[in-house]
Amino acid sequence: MADPTTCPACGASNQCALAEGDSGAPCWCFEVSIAPARLLALPEHLRNAQCLCPRCAGVLEQLQGRPHDAP
Numbered sequence: 001m002a003d004p005t006t007c008p009a010c011g012a013s014n015q016c017a018l019a020e021g022d023s024g025a026p027c028w029c030f031e032v033s034i035a036p037a038r039l040l041a042l043p044e045h046l047r048n049a050q051c052l053c054p055r056c057a058g059v060l061e062q063l064q065g066r067p068h069d070a071p
């Protein structure tokens with residue numbers, strides 16, 4: 001049931017580059033800081049199993065503040 005490419009909070013794609021198997025690409029989650037409270041709000045068994053999506057992680061503003069060189 002657990003899918004590492006989906007957000008455990010909302011079920012949308014978490015866009016995690018690592019979970020999608022592209023180990024050469026840095027994931028967006030490397031470039032932002034996620035508030036610890038966001039992670040603590042998750043059930044413990046999900047906390048280190050699946051990445052949140054950018055929206056649930058509360059980092060959309062951080063991501064949008066960066067230039068995107070990929071379409």
Ligand SMILES: [Zn+2]
Pocket residue numbers: 007008009010011012052053054055056057
């Ligand atoms: Zn989400």
